[in-house]
Amino acid sequence: MVRKNVLGLALGVALVATAGQAQAHFGMVVPSTNVVTQESRNVEFNLSFSHPFEIIGMDLAKPEQFYVISNERRQDLAPFLKSATVMEHQAWQTLYRVTRPGVYHVVMEPTPYWEAAEDLSIVHYTKTIIAAYGADSGWDEAVGLPTEIIPLTRPFANYAGNSFSGQVLLGGRPVPGAEVEVEFYNQDGHLKAPSDYHVTQVVKADENGVFTFTCPRAGWWGFAALNEADYTLPDPSGTPKPVELGAVLWIYMDDYEQER
Numbered sequence: 569m570v571r572k573n574v575l576g577l578a579l580g581v582a583l584v585a586t587a588g589q590a591q592a593h594f595g596m597v598v599p600s601t602n603v604v605t606q607e608s609r610n611v612e613f614n615l616s617f618s619h620p621f622e623i624i625g626m627d628l629a630k631p632e633q634f635y636v637i638s639n640e641r642r643q644d645l646a647p648f649l650k651s652a653t654v655m656e657h658q659a660w661q662t663l664y665r666v667t668r669p670g671v672y673h674v675v676m677e678p679t680p681y682w683e684a685a686e687d688l689s690i691v692h693y694t695k696t697i698i699a700a701y702g703a704d705s706g707w708d709e710a711v712g713l714p715t716e717i718i719p720l721t722r723p724f725a726n727y728a729g730n731s732f733s734g735q736v737l738l739g740g741r742p743v744p745g746a747e748v749e750v751e752f753y754n755q756d757g758h759l760k761a762p763s764d765y766h767v768t769q770v771v772k773a774d775e776n777g778v779f780t781f782t783c784p785r786a787g788w789w790g791f792a793a794l795n796e797a798d799y800t801l802p803d804p805s806g807t808p809k810p811v812e813l814g815a816v817l818w819i820y821m822d823d824y825e826q827e828r
């Protein structure tokens with residue numbers, strides 16, 4: 569977050585230090601729908617870097633890459649990204665017309681974000697998966713990112729209360745005992761956490777990097793597995809510093825609809 573003065577900066581650092589894990593950043597790729605039909609074939613993608621439960625934004629620099637992969641075909645959408653505002657911060661948006669049946673992996677590869685409070689750069693490889701016109705195969709395939717979460721539960725057309733399982737990969741290999749942060753996108757801002765601990769849930773993967781989490785309500789759920797990269801990036805003064813690699817996946821849980 570951009571602070572206006574030194575006092576604000578000091579206060580900000582103190583807050584981050586005391587809140588600790590509760591201040592989880594998430595790369596976000598949120599589509600207007602993840603089940604595309606003839607009535608919803610223009611899908612709006614909103615890209616941001618945020619604290620989704622607390623509705624606190626950060627500025628997202630223009631992503632290095634943004635694309636969809638479907639039927640082994642990759643379409644580059646980065647040239648179509650338009651500047652937008654999400655949670656009062658710099659974000660990106662584009663409209664994508666889904667023309668063919670398929671399962672689409674939507675991927676953002678961000679520009680590294682320098683986080684002074686943690687003394688490292690953050691790169692969250694962020695995905696969501698949408699299905700169009702009845703196609704339902706290919707959702708369990710890896711994109712081939714430096715780190716990513718492979719869904720083991722079909723990542724669309726689920727109900728609130730379902731469990732979601734995924735596998736954390738780093739360099740294409742499962743991460744035993746990976747720690748996965750889970751956060752609900754408190755989109756309308758109406759929910760309040762009983763304590764700072766409740767903002768971000770945490771679940772650990774087994775020896776195969778597999779985790780399971782039950783999503784208690786309808787809406788967007790973000791899963792972030794964070795690992796340290798085996799390389800460094802320079803901080804603003806040019807000193808090499810560690811890099812946090814995030815494998816982030818967003819899924820939507822629906823409510824049952826009522827018969828009228």
Ligand SMILES: [Cu+2]
Nearest residue numbers: 569593619626
């Ligand atoms: Cu942040």
